[in-house]
Amino acid sequence: MHTINVVLWGLGAMGSGIYKVLLERSGAEVAGAIGRNPAKLGQDLGQTLGLQPGGIIISGDVRSVLEKVGGGVVIHSTGSFFKEIHHELMQAVRAGFNVITIAEEMAEPWEADRELAKELNEEAQKYGVTVLGTGINPGFVLDALAICLTGACCSVRKIEAERINDLSPFGSTVMATQGVGITPEEFKTGVDKGTIVGHIGFKQSISLIAQALNWELDQIVEEKEPIISSTYRETPYVKVEPGLVAGCHHRAYGYKNGEAVITLKHPQQVCPEAEAIETGDYIRIEGDPPVNLSIKPEIPGGQGTMAMAVNMIPVVAAAAPGLKTLLDLPFPSCWSRFEQAY
Amino acid sequence: MHTINVVLWGLGAMGSGIYKVLLERSGAEVAGAIGRNPAKLGQDLGQTLGLQPGGIIISGDVRSVLEKVGGGVVIHSTGSFFKEIHHELMQAVRAGFNVITIAEEMAEPWEADRELAKELNEEAQKYGVTVLGTGINPGFVLDALAICLTGACCSVRKIEAERINDLSPFGSTVMATQGVGITPEEFKTGVDKGTIVGHIGFKQSISLIAQALNWELDQIVEEKEPIISSTYRETPYVKVEPGLVAGCHHRAYGYKNGEAVITLKHPQQVCPEAEAIETGDYIRIEGDPPVNLSIKPEIPGGQGTMAMAVNMIPVVAAAAPGLKTLLDLPFPSCWSRFEQAY
Numbered sequence: 001m002h003t004i005n006v007v008l009w010g011l012g013a014m015g016s017g018i019y020k021v022l023l024e025r026s027g028a029e030v031a032g033a034i035g036r037n038p039a040k041l042g043q044d045l046g047q048t049l050g051l052q053p054g055g056i057i058i059s060g061d062v063r064s065v066l067e068k069v070g071g072g073v074v075i076h077s078t079g080s081f082f083k084e085i086h087h088e089l090m091q092a093v094r095a096g097f098n099v100i101t102i103a104e105e106m107a108e109p110w111e112a113d114r115e116l117a118k119e120l121n122e123e124a125q126k127y128g129v130t131v132l133g134t135g136i137n138p139g140f141v142l143d144a145l146a147i148c149l150t151g152a153c154c155s156v157r158k159i160e161a162e163r164i165n166d167l168s169p170f171g172s173t174v175m176a177t178q179g180v181g182i183t184p185e186e187f188k189t190g191v192d193k194g195t196i197v198g199h200i201g202f203k204q205s206i207s208l209i210a211q212a213l214n215w216e217l218d219q220i221v222e223e224k225e226p227i228i229s230s231t232y233r234e235t236p237y238v239k240v241e242p243g244l245v246a247g248c249h250h251r252a253y254g255y256k257n258g259e260a261v262i263t264l265k266h267p268q269q270v271c272p273e274a275e276a277i278e279t280g281d282y283i284r285i286e287g288d289p290p291v292n293l294s295i296k297p298e299i300p301g302g303q304g305t306m307a308m309a310v311n312m313i314p315v316v317a318a319a320a321p322g323l324k325t326l327l328d329l330p331f332p333s334c335w336s337r338f339e340q341a342y
Numbered sequence: 343m344h345t346i347n348v349v350l351w352g353l354g355a356m357g358s359g360i361y362k363v364l365l366e367r368s369g370a371e372v373a374g375a376i377g378r379n380p381a382k383l384g385q386d387l388g389q390t391l392g393l394q395p396g397g398i399i400i401s402g403d404v405r406s407v408l409e410k411v412g413g414g415v416v417i418h419s420t421g422s423f424f425k426e427i428h429h430e431l432m433q434a435v436r437a438g439f440n441v442i443t444i445a446e447e448m449a450e451p452w453e454a455d456r457e458l459a460k461e462l463n464e465e466a467q468k469y470g471v472t473v474l475g476t477g478i479n480p481g482f483v484l485d486a487l488a489i490c491l492t493g494a495c496c497s498v499r500k501i502e503a504e505r506i507n508d509l510s511p512f513g514s515t516v517m518a519t520q521g522v523g524i525t526p527e528e529f530k531t532g533v534d535k536g537t538i539v540g541h542i543g544f545k546q547s548i549s550l551i552a553q554a555l556n557w558e559l560d561q562i563v564e565e566k567e568p569i570i571s572s573t574y575r576e577t578p579y580v581k582v583e584p585g586l587v588a589g590c591h592h593r594a595y596g597y598k599n600g601e602a603v604i605t606l607k608h609p610q611q612v613c614p615e616a617e618a619i620e621t622g623d624y625i626r627i628e629g630d631p632p633v634n635l636s637i638k639p640e641i642p643g644g645q646g647t648m649a650m651a652v653n654m655i656p657v658v659a660a661a662a663p664g665l666k667t668l669l670d671l672p673f674p675s676c677w678s679r680f681e682q683a684y
Contacts, residue, residue, distance in 0.1 A: 021496045140494050148490050150676035151653050152482050152646040154363045212675035287676070289645045293637045303631045304494045311493050331673050333554035334492035334629070 004317055005031035005072030007065060007097065009088065011040070011058060014077040014102055016049055017306045023054070026337040028313045031072065032065040033058050062088075066095035073317060075309050076101040080200050082112040086120065089131060093123050098316050099131040100309050106133025107143070108204035108325055121323035130319040134312050134326065136304030137163060138201035138208070141281045141295075142264050144326050147212040149283060149291050156213060156287035162265040164279045165298045166272050167247055168235045178248045178268055179226060181238040187226040187245045198224045199266045202252035206262050210254055212327055217262075218255045225249045233271035246270055307334065314338045346659055347373035347414030349407060349439065351430065353382070353400060356419040356444055358391055359648045365396070368679040370655045373414065374407040375400050404430075408437035415659060417651050418443040422542050424454040428462065431473060435465050440658050441473040442651050448475025449485070450546035450667055463665035472661040476654050476668065478646030479505060480543035480550070483623045483637075484606050486668050489554040491625060491633050498555060498629035504607040506621045507640045508614050509589055510577045520590045520610055521568060523580040529568040529587045540566045541608045544594035548604050552596055554669055559604075560597045567591045575613035588612055649676065656680045 006028050008015045015033075022030050033045045035058040046054035059065050066074075074092040079085045082105040089106075092099045105112035109120070124131045133139070142161045150156050167178060174180075179187040179196040190196035203220050210217050229246035233239075240246050247269025254262035272279055281295040311332035319329055348370050350357045357375075364372050375387045377400040388396035401407050408416075416434040421427045424447040431448075434441045447454035451462065466473045475481070484503045492498050509520060516522075521529040521538040532538035545562050552559050571588035575581075582588050589611025596604030614621055622638040653674035661671055 024497060136494060144493075145490065147675045148487065148673050151486075151674040152478060152641050152649050153676045154645055154649045154652065155366060156676045212677075214678045214680055289642045289649075291637060291641060292639075293635065295633060295635045297634075299494050299633060300631050303496055307494050307496045307631075310496065327672065327675075329672060330670065331490050332493040333489045333669075334495040334498045335554075336556045338556055 004028040004313060005069050006313065007032040007034065007069050007072065007074045008077075009034040009062070009074050009092065010077035011035040011037070011045065012077060013302060014305060014309070015075070016045075017302065018075055018077075018309055019045055019049065019056075020051070021306050021310050023051075025310065025335070027335065028073070030054070030056050032056065032069040034060070034062055034065050036060060062091060066092065066097065071096045073098045073100060073313050076103070077309075080104045082106060082109055082116055086116050089120055090123060093120070093127050093129055093131060096127055096129060098129045100312050100316055101131070101133050102135045102305055102309055103133055104135065104138055104201035105204060107135065107138035107201055108207045109133060109323060111203050111207040117323060124323050125321045128321045130316045130321055131323045132312060132316050132319075132325070132329065134308045136299060136301050136308060137199075137266075138204040139308055139326065140304060141299060142266070143205035143208045144331070145281075145293075146209055146283050146285070147327070148331070149285055149293060150213060150287070153285060153287040153289065153291065156285055158261050158263070158286040159209060160263040160265075160284045160286075162282045163298055164267055164272065164277060164282075165301065166270070166279050167268050168270045171237050175238045179245050180247055180270055181240050182245050184226045184228055184245060191224050196224065196248060198248045198250035199268065202250070202264055202266075205264055206252055206254040208325060208327060209262050215256050215261065218258065220252060220254050222250065222252045227267055227269045229274070231274045233274045235270050238270060240270060308332065311335060346370040346655060347411050348655065349374040349376065349411050349414065349416045351376040351404070351416050351434065352419035353377040353379070353387070354419060355644060356647060356651075357417070358387075359644065360417055360419075360651055361387055361391065361398075362393070363648050363652050365393075367652065367677070369677065370415070372396070372398050374398065374411040376402070376404055376407050378402060404433060408434065408439065413438045415440045415442060415655050418445070419651075422446045424448060424451055424458055428458050431462055432465055435462070435469050435471055435473060438469055438471060440471045442654050442658055443473070443475050444477045444647055444651055445475055446477065446480055446543035447546060449477065449480035449543055450549045451475060451665060453545050453549040459665060466665050467663045470663045472658045472663055473665045474654060474658050474661075474667070474671065476650045478641060478643050478650060479541075479608075480546040481650055481668065482646060483641060484608070485547035485550045486673070487623075487635075488551055488625050488627070489669070490673070491627055491635060492555060492629070495627060495629040495631060495633065498627055500603050500605070500628040501551060502605040502607075502626045502628075504624045505640055506609055506614065506619060506624070507643065508612070508621050509610050510612045513579050517580045521587050522589055522612055523582050524587050526568045526570055526587060533566050538566065538590060540590045540592035541610065544592070544606055544608075547606055548594055548596040550667060550669060551604050557596075557598050557603065560600065562594060562596050564592065564594045569609055569611045571616070573616045575616045577612050580612060582612060650674065653677060
């Protein structure tokens, strides 16, 4: 059995976590690591994570890492937006690597930027490699799982899915981009200015669902509203007085013939338990039969995203070349080892 | 756009229901119907179902229906066991048809009969067609859905899934094969004699999960126990006095290194509400992260099976030739129409 070489491109919480997950698997192993924190370049990746040294030295020299490893799968986790990471994906493809990226927009890249997607797809086909965007959301809870469920439906009229989670573990960057701890007026200004972004990937999730059902949508509309706390809430990173913002209730609607047929809701806040809000993932399909699914508590975002990226390795390695979405590929499972398909 | 021709082979509740579902879809349409009820041969299928005549005449002449339609997808629903239907599947394949069968054993045909599976696989490859077994269970609730969920897990230690349903709508055949309305002693005798079969497909579901996770199992063990009623329960088909059997609690365990790592439970009974039992589909994954899923009420078996068969049409039509399982193919969705892939 031949092991698939994996290059981690991006060594933040996700890239580092994926290193740890892959230590427990066989069939694929980390063969290179590309970082950008100057303090860590030249160090052993395992050691920087408090583990035994694993012989993988963090490098900032993309070209030489890709050349040295020579092929396999790049797991890419440096950004959220297609425009920002396009050149990195192209570089990995041209070095002959399959690419799994957790960039939210790459869950449905044509929705994000049709021209860049076309270019990347052509390049992937030319080099005989597969590129896929995945993650827990977009990539699973508010799209793949809902799509899977419709497989058990004779007809579907509407889909509503909601992911209620807890932002308490997150640091100051997330507090700022979700608007936690500020006044409702400041929240409104932040939304208008684009500094409060809420969730990234609603367009991708709605587009994937619509494609799977062959629904032609008129438009996709997003809304962000402050979740105003009526209690005092506190985390190591933020204090929220009553009347201030505990989080962002971000919603998106896919309209068909003027009706919202896909509704996705993602209220994210610190300390939801302070107001007896149960976290969870919920999917309700109005159809024949109707389906009413709950996952309590919600699948945690960090572990879920690392898992989807790792579990997609054998699927992507075996797939036809090109830029793909989850609709094109068999669903991943938590493999403990695998026979390589190519 | 070219429409896929569908031949319905088997016109019981499932085959007839699939006819109705396909009336509401575009992209695939019923072009032939093979039945075996002498009273209905020569009649218009739509009319026998109380609908407008659709021009599809029920025939008992398999060869001439397959020859006349000339290709497409056979949806096969004449039996549960591979041995009993093998010759029908071979005949469809040799006539150049892709086949979707709801026979429970075909969800994992190698588990049912390795020799027959090998033969059918070779024949399907020779004729360039795809054969797939699907349905709600096996095929979705206790296998595909659990497998999908593991995609969001960094590691999985154990899987437990349970499907609690209501047998009240079913007639006397199901009452007999589930042992409803008899004494616990009669139930035991029925299990020993093989007349009380409970659920068909546990081996398939457990085998599919194990394959998806790359777990090598030591053995698969099944147990059937009577659900003894402590209340009076009544349906149009059966009366259950307290102390008699209200249904069959069928369980199956997949053992790895001596430990039950996959546990599937399917208690089926009439009037579960009589003892405040909530029907539903439940999946619990012990892993990182743990996942705790509920679907309430359960996805109804009949509609779910018809949906899976219909929704698999474009997936099977586009798949590589051979005998497949759900692990080989992209997951189905409830398409409203589709562009044909071949």
